[in-house]
Amino acid sequence: MEALKKKIIEEGIVLSDQVLKVDAFLNHQIDPLLMQQIGQAFAKLFRDQGITKIVTIEASGIAPAVMAGLELGVPVIFARKYQSLTLTDNLLISKVFSFTKQSESTIAVSAKHLLAxxxxxxxxxxxxxxxxxxxxxxxxxxxxxxxxxxxxxxxKSFQKGRQELDEQGYWVESLARIQSLENGTVRFLD
Structure with a gap:
């Protein structure tokens, strides 16, 4: 997706050969027009899959997921990273380790929103x-x-996440694939 790649080049900040900061448009401040284009791109890629729900994790996945949900006309569920007073019964629970935060979170979704x-x-x-x-x-x-x-x-194609998901048989579509962040420069795979 060229608009996303352009935004990464113009506003992304390479903090190390492992970390790209995109808080100017994706995970702190949000560019609504770009999010709309991202939602449209995901809808185009997955429209024929009979999707009934979109699931993401809070907080940075919410904006692109909502825009895709709007385009596809389906509800969006976000897994919460912490327990709240209103999310207590009949929960689906898992653990996630965050590389950028160097901490593990418990994520949860109410089972009444996600069905077999x-x-x-x-x-x-x-x-x-x-x-x-x-x-x-x-x-x-x-x-x-x-x-x-x-x-x-x-x-970040230079890390192992995509390979593991591919090996497990999941269909993965990425809108911007980064080959390298070496020497403070973003290099895209395709």
Missing amino acids: NDRVLLIDDFLANGRAAHGLIDLIKQAGATIVGIGVVIE
Whole structure:
């Protein structure tokens, strides 16, 4: 997706050969027009999969997931990273380790929103080591639902997440695939 790649080049900040900061448009401040285009791109890729729900993880996956849900006309569920007073009963629970935060979170979804007959599209902001994707996959499996695809805004292809998901048979589509962040420069795979 050229508009996304352009935004990464213009506003992304390479913090190290492992970390890309995109808080100017994706995971702190949100560019609504870009999010709309991202939602349209995901809808185009996955429209024919009979999707009934989109699942993401809070917080940075919510904007692209909502825009895709709007385009596809389906509800969006976001896994919460912490327990709240209102999310207490009949929960699907998994654990996710965050590379950028260097901490483990418990994520949860109410089982009443995710059913065995659902056909689910996962959407997330980043794919690096695949820990968030695996946590979401675990939740969906607990519900007995079917995963029809995984949509990723930015993939760090030099890390192992994509390879693991491919080996497990998941269909993964990334809108921007980064080959390298070496020497402070973003290099795209395709």
